Amino acid sequence: MDYSSSNLFVQMGEWLANPDNWSGSRGIPMRIIEHLGYVGLTMLFAMLIAVPLGMYVGHTGKGRVLIVSGIGILRALPTLGMVFLFALLFSRGVLPAVWALVLLAVPPVLSGVYSGIASVNSTVVDAARSMGLTEWQILSRVEVPNGLQVMLGGVRAGVLQVVATATVVAYAKADGLGVFLVEGTQVNDNGRLFGGAVVIAVVAVAVDGIMALLQRFAISPGLRAARPAARSEKESGRQEAVASAQGGTT
Amino acid sequence: MTSSEQAERRTMIEFRNVTKSYDAGRPAVDDLTLAIERGRITVFVGPSGCGKTTSLRMINRMVEPTSGQILLDGQDVAQQKAAELRRSMGYVMQSSGLMPHRTVLDNIATVPRLNGVARSAARARAKELLDVVGLASELGSRYPGQLSGGQQQRVGVARALAADPPVLLMDEPFSAVDPVVRAELQAELIRLQNDLAKTIVFVTHDIDEATILGDKVAVLAVGGRLAQYAAPEEILRAPVDDFVAGFVGRDRGFRHLSFLDGDHVTIHPIETIETSQLADPTVSVRSPWTLLVDPEGRPHGWIPAATRASITSQAEAVPGGSLYTRGGSLRSALDAALSSPSGLGVTIDDDGRAVGVVRPAEVFDLIEAGRLDRGRDHFNTAV
Numbered sequence: 001m002d003y004s005s006s007n008l009f010v011q012m013g014e015w016l017a018n019p020d021n022w023s024g025s026r027g028i029p030m031r032i033i034e035h036l037g038y039v040g041l042t043m044l045f046a047m048l049i050a051v052p053l054g055m056y057v058g059h060t061g062k063g064r065v066l067i068v069s070g071i072g073i074l075r076a077l078p079t080l081g082m083v084f085l086f087a088l089l090f091s092r093g094v095l096p097a098v099w100a101l102v103l104l105a106v107p108p109v110l111s112g113v114y115s116g117i118a119s120v121n122s123t124v125v126d127a128a129r130s131m132g133l134t135e136w137q138i139l140s141r142v143e144v145p146n147g148l149q150v151m152l153g154g155v156r157a158g159v160l161q162v163v164a165t166a167t168v169v170a171y172a173k174a175d176g177l178g179v180f181l182v183e184g185t186q187v188n189d190n191g192r193l194f195g196g197a198v199v200i201a202v203v204a205v206a207v208d209g210i211m212a213l214l215q216r217f218a219i220s221p222g223l224r225a226a227r228p229a230a231r232s233e234k235e236s237g238r239q240e241a242v243a244s245a246q247g248g249t250t
Numbered sequence: 251m252t253s254s255e256q257a258e259r260r261t262m263i264e265f266r267n268v269t270k271s272y273d274a275g276r277p278a279v280d281d282l283t284l285a286i287e288r289g290r291i292t293v294f295v296g297p298s299g300c301g302k303t304t305s306l307r308m309i310n311r312m313v314e315p316t317s318g319q320i321l322l323d324g325q326d327v328a329q330q331k332a333a334e335l336r337r338s339m340g341y342v343m344q345s346s347g348l349m350p351h352r353t354v355l356d357n358i359a360t361v362p363r364l365n366g367v368a369r370s371a372a373r374a375r376a377k378e379l380l381d382v383v384g385l386a387s388e389l390g391s392r393y394p395g396q397l398s399g400g401q402q403q404r405v406g407v408a409r410a411l412a413a414d415p416p417v418l419l420m421d422e423p424f425s426a427v428d429p430v431v432r433a434e435l436q437a438e439l440i441r442l443q444n445d446l447a448k449t450i451v452f453v454t455h456d457i458d459e460a461t462i463l464g465d466k467v468a469v470l471a472v473g474g475r476l477a478q479y480a481a482p483e484e485i486l487r488a489p490v491d492d493f494v495a496g497f498v499g500r501d502r503g504f505r506h507l508s509f510l511d512g513d514h515v516t517i518h519p520i521e522t523i524e525t526s527q528l529a530d531p532t533v534s535v536r537s538p539w540t541l542l543v544d545p546e547g548r549p550h551g552w553i554p555a556a557t558r559a560s561i562t563s564q565a566e567a568v569p570g571g572s573l574y575t576r577g578g579s580l581r582s583a584l585d586a587a588l589s590s591p592s593g594l595g596v597t598i599d600d601d602g603r604a605v606g607v608v609r610p611a612e613v614f615d616l617i618e619a620g621r622l623d624r625g626r627d628h629f630n631t632a633v
Contacts, residue, residue, distance in 0.1 A: 121350075123343070123345050123347050124347055124348070124350065126312075126343070127341070127343055127347025127348070127349075128347075128349070128360075129312065129336070130307075130310060130312055130336055130341040130343070130347075130419075131336060131337065131341055131360055131361055131409075132332075132333045132334065132335070132337030132338075132361060132364060133333065133360075133364065134333045137364070142349060145351045146349070146350060146351055220350075220351035220352070220393075221393065222350050222351045222352060222353065222393030222394065222395060223350055223351050223395075
């Protein structure tokens, strides 16, 4: 593509403004859909693993040490390296990349779910048990609704990372928003490279915004409507928990 | 019917040689054997570490005994499913333990919902219960975080009553609220109990609360030993050992007067002056102390004869002491007399109108007479 200037920002602007880049199976909208498809697939697998595990550990308190060290190990893995490793070990195509992304998404979701469940006031749980709720009812009717804020915080952190990192899929198969980065580097097209990066950033912010909105609707007003003194205490605790759920992942 | 069968019918919960020990340490509850009467309030009282809460929690299997048996209505609780057993008993704890994400009504409706009652029926029942525990119905749509501590405890009691269980377990339910609210809640519980006649097991560390609420009081000593199990009146009057005497405390003699009724206290007439007559200097007083009353006859302080002339308004009267409601306990009669600046305990009727005064010396005479009576009974039974 020919640009009118050698300035990076001008090139980016021209690339984004070019209608050719917004249509067809190689256009930006199609790439966004592919990209979000991989994010969805990754989150589905990650949550299938992390949500039950986090709930089990949070509810029973068993295996906490294992979980914490496991999360530490997973966080230390380089995602791109895992993509190549899985590709070499198992198969070509897109799945090795998805598995690598799952490894990236599990730690924030797992720690969010675990700390969300574990953060629920033990007096409330004790009262629920004393009233005759079964363990499953305690989990589903007391711990999940009360820990939801922190749990969703973990999921949100996971989604955000996967949206940003799903570009690695492009190394395995020419799919998703990563294509603009890989191709941009290969053909030395800085407009495409930079424009693609901006699109990824915008998508990430938009997805996070939608998740924030969902989170707001999912939380019981009773958990927000606490008395002023109680609220400031609770919310700062909650933010700390969210921060710890997200910590070390960025 | 044999007497043992009768005893069995009276007993709702029975501890049989129940011991609970954690690890290898001293037992938290040591060989507890105790029968809790149906339809009465039984209080477990004792210092920290006496195993009173542990004992309570073994009834609904929140804690499993190391050895021994607990029978509920003749059935071993260990044979019943824990969740179902717990639903058959109301449970009230120190911090209300309400679910913060649910409204007050939904909190109260929790157990009926678990039992499969339809949501609308459970909520209707919850609304009734708000009224029963003395809360305005508009509080039903609020969340627990929006209520005061006292209101939360009331909701906790309503929630425990929701499924109309025959047994209520209450674990220091009023200890986290201020003394005024606590007194209100205690009075409310007694009123409720008069209507509902539940079997209530109540845990507290406060011997005053125990003697106010309990039909029977079990005093537990550190290490989970049952020191004394008797009517509160007996525990105050005749503690079995130094531990109970020490725990019951220094004021026990005075507190014991709560259990002696004042029906026989002589009420003497008293000269009164109406508030409206104060400003009129021609209305004089003859007695050394004249009781100031409003047009409805309610007492508002004292007018000493010596300073009658200088007192022209109600605000200048000498403030009175506590009031004795006619027919109340000797404790309140004596307190009224002792706290009154005139040395005369103002006595009122149920509508708050002054009906006369009691004299401390006569109250003492009655206490003395009562003690002699009991001494004779004791002597007779001993023979």
